[in-house]
Amino acid sequence: MKNLKYIYISLGILAFTACNDPEDVDLEPEVIAEAPVELNAGSADFSTYVSLGNSLTAGFTDNALFKAGQANSFPNLLSTKFALVGGGSFTQPLMNDNVGGLLAGGAQLEGFDPRLVFFSGNDEQSAGPVPLAFLNSEATVTTDIILNNPTGPFNNLGVPGAKSFHLLATGYGNAANLEAELANPYFVRMTGATPDAKVLELAMAQSPTFFSLWIGNNDVLGYALSGGDGSNPITDKATFDSAIGALVTTLTSGGAKGVMANIPYVTSIPHFTTVPHDPIDPNENDFAEQVPTLNRVYGALNQVYDALGETERMVVFSDSLNNAVVIKDEALADISAQITGAFNANPNFPIFVQGLGLPEAAAPLVATLLGNAYGQTRPATENDLLVLSSSQVIGKVNQESFAALSAENLPPAVAGQFSVEGITLPLADKWVLTPEEQDEIKAATDEFNATLSSAASGAGLAFVDANRLLQDLAQGGVTDGDFTLTANLVTGGGFSLDGVHLTARGYALMANEFMKAIDATYGSNFEASGSLFNIGNYPTNYSPALQ
Structure with a gap:
């Protein structure tokens, strides 16, 4: 699955100036000068x-x-x-x-970086804030x-x-x-x-x-x-x-x-x-082409959600409308065990696993991984607030998740497919303020x-x-x-x-x-x-x- 970037900030500066509609006026009005009001401190003493x-x-x-x-x-x-x-x-x-930015004995202090600047965008990258070094390589802390x-x-x-x-x-x-x-x-x-x-x-x-x-x-x-x-x-x-x-x-x-x-x-x-709750544009980065595959994966989960009466957790991606990101919500009951159990009890689940390009024997592992990943997740709503920095990760492969899934002997393609932030990998708590x-x-x-x-x-x-x-x-x-x-x-x-x-x-x-x-x-x-x-x-x- 390709890395995606969805956050676009349109460029424009609006100036607001006072104006008056034409009306009947005296073209030579008498001007009465007002004496300027002298500035005073009142009872405050600003000396220090x-x-x-x-x-x-x-x-x-x-x-x-x-x-x-x-x-x-x-x-x-x-x-x-x-x-x-x-x-x-x-x-x-x-x-x-x-x-x-700050140094300590010549070394850059982590988290104390140079300022952001505005980038007007080009064909490859949207407009918005970028680190100073992106536009000025000579800038030195x-x-x-x-x-x-x-x-x-x-x-x-x-x-x-x-x-x-x-x-x-x-x-x-x-x-x-x-x-x-x-x-x-x-x-x-x-x-x-x-x-x-x-x-x-x-x-x-x-x-x-x-x-x-x-x-x-x-x-x-x-x-x-x-x-x-x-x-x-x-x-x-x-x-x-x-x-x-x-x-x-x-x-x-x-x-x-x-x-x-x-x-x-x-x-x-x-x-x-x-950052909106639904930043995933199906017209960008060939996302619409990926919708059928995503809905097949989430369709299996949605059946479990439906059976458990947790329909608000169901995820269905659209190939024509903007899509909400998938988030982890710790306020939800953790139904990881129920998801895993439902998949293990479903005789058709091994066939689903094989459809992912995995052997039938991987079904128990995949059932556990899916349960752990989606036990407390749901689509974001307009009542959720995504932090600005989430725009830098949405649609990108989370390397920690990729490494963890690869360590479970999943092929790189599958590990990457299930590690896309906000799409197949629910956004972690740090990226979202829930109601x-x-x-x-x-x-x-x-x-x-x-x-x-x-x-x-x-x-x-x-x-x-x-x-x-x-x-x-x-x-x-x-x-x-x-x-x-x-x-x-x-x-x-x-x-x-x-x-x-x-x-x-x-x-x-x-x-x-x-x-x-x-x-x-x-x-x-x-x-x-x-x-x-x-x-x-x-x-x-x-x-x-x-x-």
Whole structure:
């Protein structure tokens, strides 16, 4: 069975500009000039501003941290406005290049890769995000957490990957803890001569007069990004509540004012909404020609499902309509033994096995393999969310499955035929968020957001409903000036190529929301004075040539 690729992102940039229909007007109206409103800080003191958070605070975009992205981080943008009303300098732990990725003693750190860029497509490959090296072979990672860390103190203490409790963790920036996965390489770059310092300690050492705190996304996002497979669990509520309480109490202990933001729903993020549940196009890669063979195999399984009253698990592929992927759903009862037993008891099963090109004697083995493979599977539905990275595996042969089946003495052709991701090999839990897993995430997000809102209110802090803003992006878009941003991957302008983090334009939009919240709480007038950002001045895409 051929490798398949089904995910296509159409290319197009939509610009929205204001226009007016013709109407009767005075061609020479009297112009009355309004006196400009002078910008003021209200009761806020921006002289020493520190920002705490995760990747969204650091300026992470296109699946990496790099200098241009950091320059357009929302805290750095805010600092330029704060400087107009008494704000001081704002220092960031800048990366060494615009490539992204991290080294440790010259060796590439696994999972810390260069940024993604946009590929416009050709006859052989569809348009979409690709690794930088695909379009720029000269791009080189130069940021080394052992050899060339910057010198602090740093006002931007956004640490990509950090959860709420990590901001209070001793040793989170100590390189000696990396092997045990108790340290964060990005924070190693910030701790300098005090490797065991906590993020919060580095913030308080600067005696902040104003702070921003946007944390908690990773407390649920880690679970979502892993498809809810349990490898990155949701933070328990007691730990989250304790961390937020400690952070807010400490940050305000010296009289500092500040602004907080809450956690978006995963359904607002294109990382979970771009890949459809039915991406298999019968017109691509000769799939339609394979449908009869696939339906013959699944037909045998469907008879068992039907007999067991499990009709929702039945799979029938179409040669004319888009097809849903087959997924493993751990919420389903495991009927592996029943499938195996039914095949072994069926006198016609050996004939079926022979039709696969296998000897009759292989029937018991094949019955067991089919039972193990399809005991908890079903076609995906529109209620399932496939993670963006699943687009890279759907329709491709899973080499681990191929090796395992080959080890059972199945011929290579058969082993490959039963190892095609999402078609003959059900997609593993890590690629899919089922409705049950989505409910877990939403429940936790709601609980955490209640904690964040209560903490901000109790301390008299400004509050940004980032969850509402990103829902609006996903539900029609948000217009700011002459531009409308949506949550569509690539074309929407709000989210970067990783489908999780914002573009520079998205961060400018977020900075405006922070300023509006500060105005509402502290009596400043960033909005009324016309000091908000024109988001059109900020890019939605970075060139592959940028190094």
